[in-house]
Amino acid sequence: MSSSKKIRVLVAKPxxxxxxxxxxxxxxxxxxxxxxxxxxxLRQTPEMVVSAALDEGVHCIGLSILSGAHxxxxxxxxxxLKEEGIDDVLVVGGGIIPEDDISELKKAGISxxxxxxxxLDEIVEYIKANVKL
Amino acid sequence: MPVTDLVNGVLxxxxxxxxxxxxxxxxxxxxxxxxLSQLYKHTGKAHIIGVTGPPGSGKSSLVTKxxxxxxxxxxxxGIVCVDPSSxxxxxxxLGDRIxxxxxxxxxxxxxxxxxxxxxxxxxxxxxxxxxxxxxxxxKDIIFVETVGAGQSEVEVIDIAHTVIVTDVPGSxxxxxxxxxxxxxxxxIFVVNKMDISGADKKxxxxxxxxxxxxxxxxWRPPVMLTNSRSGEGVSELADKILEHLQFLNESGxxxxxxxxxSRDELYELMRYKLTQDLYQKLEGKPEYEAAIKKIAAxxxxxxxxxxxxxxxxxxxxxx
Ligand SMILES: Nc1nc2c(ncn2[C@@H]2O[C@H](COP(=O)(O)OP(=O)(O)O)[C@@H](O)[C@H]2O)c(=O)[nH]1
Ligand SMILES: [Mg+2]
Numbered sequence: 281m282s283s284s285k286k287i288r289v290l291v292a293k294p295x296x297x298x299x300x301x302x303x304x305x306x307x308x309x310x311x312x313x314x315x316x317x318x319x320x321x322l323r324q325t326p327e328m329v330v331s332a333a334l335d336e337g338v339h340c341i342g343l344s345i346l347s348g349a350h351x352x353x354x355x356x357x358x359x360x361l362k363e364e365g366i367d368d369v370l371v372v373g374g375g376i377i378p379e380d381d382i383s384e385l386k387k388a389g390i391s392x393x394x395x396x397x398x399x400l401d402e403i404v405e406y407i408k409a410n411v412k413l
Numbered sequence: 414m415p416v417t418d419l420v421n422g423v424l425x426x427x428x429x430x431x432x433x434x435x436x437x438x439x440x441x442x443x444x445x446x447x448x449l450s451q452l453y454k455h456t457g458k459a460h461i462i463g464v465t466g467p468p469g470s471g472k473s474s475l476v477t478k479x480x481x482x483x484x485x486x487x488x489x490x491g492i493v494c495v496d497p498s499s500x501x502x503x504x505x506x507l508g509d510r511i512x513x514x515x516x517x518x519x520x521x522x523x524x525x526x527x528x529x530x531x532x533x534x535x536x537x538x539x540x541x542x543x544x545x546x547x548x549x550x551x552k553d554i555i556f557v558e559t560v561g562a563g564q565s566e567v568e569v570i571d572i573a574h575t576v577i578v579t580d581v582p583g584s585x586x587x588x589x590x591x592x593x594x595x596x597x598x599x600x601i602f603v604v605n606k607m608d609i610s611g612a613d614k615k616x617x618x619x620x621x622x623x624x625x626x627x628x629x630x631x632w633r634p635p636v637m638l639t640n641s642r643s644g645e646g647v648s649e650l651a652d653k654i655l656e657h658l659q660f661l662n663e664s665g666x667x668x669x670x671x672x673x674x675s676r677d678e679l680y681e682l683m684r685y686k687l688t689q690d691l692y693q694k695l696e697g698k699p700e701y702e703a704a705i706k707k708i709a710a711x712x713x714x715x716x717x718x719x720x721x722x723x724x725x726x727x728x729x730x731x732x
Binding site (some may be wrong): 285286288311312313314318319321328335336337364366 | 428429432433436437440498499502504505506507508511512514517518523524525528530539592713
């Protein structure tokens with residue numbers, strides 16, 4: 281029966297920047313790795329991300345951000361997830377995130393941060409190895 | 414999570430439990446059928462509306478606008494969107510939600526995306542179970558957006574009360590596709606993107622096609638014009654949808670649909686169960702393996718062996 285289980289990933293772009301090329305490339309790589317990728321589009325508020333994750337029953341949330349607002353948005357999303365009682369979802373981030381910010385984000389509960397140029401395989405393998413199905 | 418908790422969660426309106434149940438249904442988990450069996454008596458209240466039509470014709474956009482319209486009328490909404498899974502990797506890109514952002518923060522709207530996971534016919538195998546779960550959850554109206562790949566997508570009539578077929582102005586080629594398969598299933602035609610030129614022509618084409626249908630019909634599918642970006646025509650469409658619902662109820666067709674659905678479903682479940690049982694009983698049995706060899710060697714024929722094995726394995730208590 282477990283063979284029919286699929287990893288479901290929400291790929292979301294919180295914040296105001298208007299580029300989702302990177303997010304779409306990652307989304308496609310995850311799909312090609314056999315995952316079901318729910319893509320929600322640009323300019324998501326943390327509330328929208330969490331509401332979509334809740335409805336869609338995802339195992340993983342991939343957040344992409346370029347605008348520099350990660351220090352505010354990522355922890356806010358973690359906080360809202362906690363409020364909803366969602367503690368079994370793997371949350372990873374990507375985009376332009378300075379080295380110095382990473383440890384704070386991890387403390388907030390983001391499992392991994394993938395900077396620009398991270399090989400797509402690495403992201404795929406990380407998610408496969410760390411999601412709770 | 415125990416099935417009772419799941420069932421109670423769904424019945425008390427917990428989105429998380431609903432989401433979890435739908436995942437179990439998608440994964441063919443044994444708990445899912447147990448939960449659905451307990452939920453069954455709480456279903457049958459929602460108006461289920463199927464939306465089918467070519468990719469890009471604006472199904473997701475239209476569902477979004479209809480949702481806004483019915484929310485104004487104080488209805489609660491569930492949405493199931495089906496997209497194709499790759500037959501090679503099993504992966505899927507589920508992008509219908511992009512159009513539905515305006516409803517993300519509305520607690521009365523539940524949206525679920527689904528990959529077909531190899532199922533043909535425009536829906537996923539789990540779609541009907543998911544719709545039923547959302548029905549038990551208490552949503553008034555449930556939209557089902559099909560894959561939209563074409564002619565064979567007629568499965569939506571098995572679960573929807575009202576089927577909307579979308580089309581757009583432009584080349585007459587796709588009208589062929591409609592003619593070939595999905596025309597018969599439409600309760601309402603929508604020519605979306607009425608802001609593009611040629612919309613009226615498309616309406617005429619569809620009406621002409623309907624005129625050619627020789628069958629006597631108590632409900633002639635109306636052809637509506639919408640703009641799913643601006644919302645023009647959507648309130649009229651919503652009225653028409655309700656009119657169709659009223660027609661179903663008053664003509665007795667609703668009752669007939671319910672009976673047909675129950676008959677098909679019961680038969681299908683029994684057939685499925687019998688096949689499962691048969692498979693379990695035969696799998697690895699020496700008699701079964703021996704029979705296969707005899708057939709291949711032309712010592713016995715498959716026709717009589719099939720009957721004999723069924724009698725022996727499926728209907729004997731001793732096994
Ligand atoms: N001009 C115009 N574009 C529309 C209309 N409705 C939808 N679209 C656009 O058509 C494209 C496909 O829409 P979508 O709802 O995703 O179609 P689907 O694939 O059938 O679900 C999107 O870019 C929409 O913005 C409309 O009424 N007029
Ligand atoms: Mg769509």
